[in-house]
Amino acid sequence: MAVLLKLGVLCSGQGARALSLRSRAVRPAFVSAFLQDQPTPGWRGTQHIHLSPSHQSGSKAASLHWTSERVVSVLLLGLIPAGYLNPCSVVDYSLAAALTLHSHWGIGQVVTDYVHGDALQKATKAGLLAVSALTFAGLCYFNYHDVGICRAVAMLWKL
Amino acid sequence: MAALLLRHIGRHCLRAHLSSQLCIRNAAPLGTTAKEEMARFWNKNTSSNRPVSPHLTIYRWSLPMAMSVCHRGSGIAMSGGVSLFGLSALLLPGNFESYLMLVKSLCLGPALIHAAKFVLVFPLMYHSLNGVRHLMWDLGKGLSISQVQLSGVTVLVLAVLSSAGLAAI
Ligand code: HEM
Ligand code: HEM
Numbered sequence: 001m002a003v004l005l006k007l008g009v010l011c012s013g014q015g016a017r018a019l020s021l022r023s024r025a026v027r028p029a030f031v032s033a034f035l036q037d038q039p040t041p042g043w044r045g046t047q048h049i050h051l052s053p054s055h056q057s058g059s060k061a062a063s064l065h066w067t068s069e070r071v072v073s074v075l076l077l078g079l080i081p082a083g084y085l086n087p088c089s090v091v092d093y094s095l096a097a098a099l100t101l102h103s104h105w106g107i108g109q110v111v112t113d114y115v116h117g118d119a120l121q122k123a124t125k126a127g128l129l130a131v132s133a134l135t136f137a138g139l140c141y142f143n144y145h146d147v148g149i150c151r152a153v154a155m156l157w158k159l
Numbered sequence: 160m161a162a163l164l165l166r167h168i169g170r171h172c173l174r175a176h177l178s179s180q181l182c183i184r185n186a187a188p189l190g191t192t193a194k195e196e197m198a199r200f201w202n203k204n205t206s207s208n209r210p211v212s213p214h215l216t217i218y219r220w221s222l223p224m225a226m227s228v229c230h231r232g233s234g235i236a237m238s239g240g241v242s243l244f245g246l247s248a249l250l251l252p253g254n255f256e257s258y259l260m261l262v263k264s265l266c267l268g269p270a271l272i273h274a275a276k277f278v279l280v281f282p283l284m285y286h287s288l289n290g291v292r293h294l295m296w297d298l299g300k301g302l303s304i305s306q307v308q309l310s311g312v313t314v315l316v317l318a319v320l321s322s323a324g325l326a327a328i
Pocket of ligand 2: 109215216218225231
């Protein structure tokens with residue numbers, strides 16, 4: 001329990017900081033691997049190029065997606081202690097949304113890494129979208145017609 | 160871990176091999192977006208037709224590496240579990256309580272119940288705590304090798320302790 005509480009505290013601080021991620025020059029590792037904005041001794045070719053997202057029109061979408069992934073992770077992190085401390089339908093539906101979105105993006109990353117070939121990857125992503133949509137529908141159905149996620153966990157733990 | 164590796168490899172290999180080309184390409188910085196850079200990277204990568212990296216069997220295992228694999232593994236497993244739960248809510252007859260009653264009627268011993276609870280919470284605790292570690296890295300904190308090692312051990316210890324605590328409830 002103490003751990004859960006601590007996570008909650010951590011999370012509220014983290015939320016604010018994660019939201020300010022974009023203003024600090026933090027980018028997906030992938031981009032930073034070959035776009036550098038740090039001075040490099042012995043090689044001055046790119047030194048004057050400032051690559052933080054705010055200076056790059058056109059690359060906003062990728063960076064915004066990356067930031068959104070972190071924001072959803074932080075939200076999910078906060079929702080877990082929230083579900084324990086204040087089990088209610090707001091938390092139930094927020095959990096349904098955050099769980100599905102975080103999983104959808106997470107598995108999407110895995111598909112990007114391991115499924116090769118344009119057509120196959122497109123098909124897999126379409127399948128993933130279908131599964132995620134059904135999962136979200138299922139969780140909402142459970143929240144509406146059954147006991148809801150928070151109470152379900154509580155009941156399970158009473159066993 | 161992956162980000163570190165990639166950054167490391169990117170900084171060293173790409174610079175060594177492509178520095179002259181990159182120099183010329185990046186000479187007109189306002190004309191290139193990160194998107195175009197990515198497209199160029201992927202075009203080059205696909206056209207060179209190399210085998211898929213990494214070649215898993217040639218690396219010596221380390222704690223951060225194993226933890227990275229487990230983060231992905233636990234994420235995939237929990238996503239599978241959540242989807243299974245959601246789909247069952249849609250498809251299976253009977254409500255949640257009826258299934259709980261079914262489990263109750265099996266009269267599993269307390270040891271088995273607590274063990275099952277541990278198996279359920281451990282991936283969540285591990286992935287959540289390690290997720291915080293990832294988020295710290297994303298803020299640019301704790302990226303030195305010794306810090307990565309220390310935070311890794313911390314996450315493991317906290318994950319085991321918190322899971323044991325929650326399973327005992
Ligand atoms: C509640 C706290 C959680 C936090 C803080 C968290 C955080 C994260 C973070 C930061 C990543 C990105 C890792 C990277 O940069 O490579 C990630 C990946 C992922 N998460 Fe979570 N997560 C949490 C819970 C969950 C849950 C409950 C699930 C499943 C239902 C889940 C499924 C996944 C999946 C599938 C991935 C992708 C794995 C990968 O790309 O390696 N996460 N998580
Ligand atoms: C035996 C060695 C390796 C293992 C076990 C391994 C394992 C993993 C795992 C489990 C992930 C997903 C989880 C995460 O992001 O933390 C990952 C991501 C990744 N790995 Fe590796 N990896 C290895 C070596 C490498 C090498 C040598 C490279 C580059 C040449 C590489 C590049 C990447 C990239 C680009 C990602 C995605 C990064 C991200 O989404 O955060 N990996 N690796």
